[in-house]
Amino acid sequence: MANIEMTDSGLLIVTLYGELDNHEANGIRTQLSSAIFSGQVRAVIWDLKNLGFMDSSGIGLILGRMRDLAPFGGETFILNPSVTMEKIFSFSGLEKNVRHCTVEDVMREMGGVLYEK
Amino acid sequence: MKNEMTLSFVAIEENEALARMAMTCFITPLDPTIEEISEFKTIVSEAVTNAIIHGYNCDGKSLVTLHATMDDEKVMMTVRDEGAGIQNIEQAMEPMYTTLPHMERSGMGFTIMESFSDHLSVQSTIGSGTVVKFEKRFSPVTETSRMG
Ligand SMILES: Nc1ncnc2c1ncn2[C@@H]1O[C@H](COP(=O)(O)OP(=O)(O)O)[C@@H](O)[C@H]1O
Ligand SMILES: [Mg+2]
Numbered sequence: 001m002a003n004i005e006m007t008d009s010g011l012l013i014v015t016l017y018g019e020l021d022n023h024e025a026n027g028i029r030t031q032l033s034s035a036i037f038s039g040q041v042r043a044v045i046w047d048l049k050n051l052g053f054m055d056s057s058g059i060g061l062i063l064g065r066m067r068d069l070a071p072f073g074g075e076t077f078i079l080n081p082s083v084t085m086e087k088i089f090s091f092s093g094l095e096k097n098v099r100h101c102t103v104e105d106v107m108r109e110m111g112g113v114l115y116e117k
Numbered sequence: 118m119k120n121e122m123t124l125s126f127v128a129i130e131e132n133e134a135l136a137r138m139a140m141t142c143f144i145t146p147l148d149p150t151i152e153e154i155s156e157f158k159t160i161v162s163e164a165v166t167n168a169i170i171h172g173y174n175c176d177g178k179s180l181v182t183l184h185a186t187m188d189d190e191k192v193m194m195t196v197r198d199e200g201a202g203i204q205n206i207e208q209a210m211e212p213m214y215t216t217l218p219h220m221e222r223s224g225m226g227f228t229i230m231e232s233f234s235d236h237l238s239v240q241s242t243i244g245s246g247t248v249v250k251f252e253k254r255f256s257p258v259t260e261t262s263r264m265g
Contacts, residue, residue: 084155
C-alpha cells in the first residue's frame, strides 16, 4: 500500500506500508508514473519507516522511477529502510540514496511546504 | 524440533504473499531473530515470484510447489515449477541480469537469494522447469534469547 503526496515545491512523497512485493509494486507503479509525468517533480522521497517487507521488486520500482526522473534531473531519497532492506539496497548500488531521518528533514533541506489535504 | 511440509498453489501473483506467510509460520519454532525472518522471507519471495512470473508467465493454472524440512538449526527448502526453464543458469544468476526489463524486474533476485541463504543451487531444463534449492541456518535458541 502506498500513500502519495506532492508538495508545492515539486517533492513527491511516497509513504509505503505493509509488504512490497511484485504484486504490490505493479499496483503502485501506475499511480506513481502518472504523478511524475504530470508535474515538475524535483525529487521523490520514499519513506520506508512503516514498510514491513520488501524484495527485489522494490528495487525495480525505485530504479524505474529514477529513470522517469532522470530527464528532469530529479533526486531520489530512500528513508528508514530496515536492516535487511538496507542490505538489498546496497547489493543494488542504491546505498548512497539511503538516509535515516524524517521526511521533514529532507523537505527542510530541499525547501518546500506540504500541501494541506 | 523436526518438521516437514509441502505446499502447492497456482501461478498467480497473489500467492507470493501466501507463500511468505506459510513459510514464516513454519520457521517460528526455531525462534528466529527479526533479521533471520526477513532474510528468509525475502529468499522465499524471490524464488516464488520467479516461478510464477518467469516459469509460468502468471498462467493461473500451473502449480508451484514448495517443500521444506527443518531440524533444530536449519531449514532446507525447494521451490519447484514445471514451466519455461532457464536457458543459461550462470548468466541468469548474474546481478542485474533480467529477461523482463520492460516489467521493471531488477535482475537482483538470485543475488539476494545467494546472499541471504547458506547454500543455494539451481537446476533447470528448458521446457520442463526449474528447481531452486536452498538452506538457511538459524542461530541456536539460548536461554537468554528465549527470555529476550
Ligand atoms: N523459475 C524460473 N523459470 C524461468 N526463468 C527463470 C526462473 N527464475 C529465474 N529465471 C530467469 O532468470 C532471470 C534472473 O532472475 P532474477 O535474478 O530473479 O531477476 P528478475 O526476476 O528480476 O528478472 C530472470 O529474468 C529469468 O529470465
Ligand atoms: Mg526474480
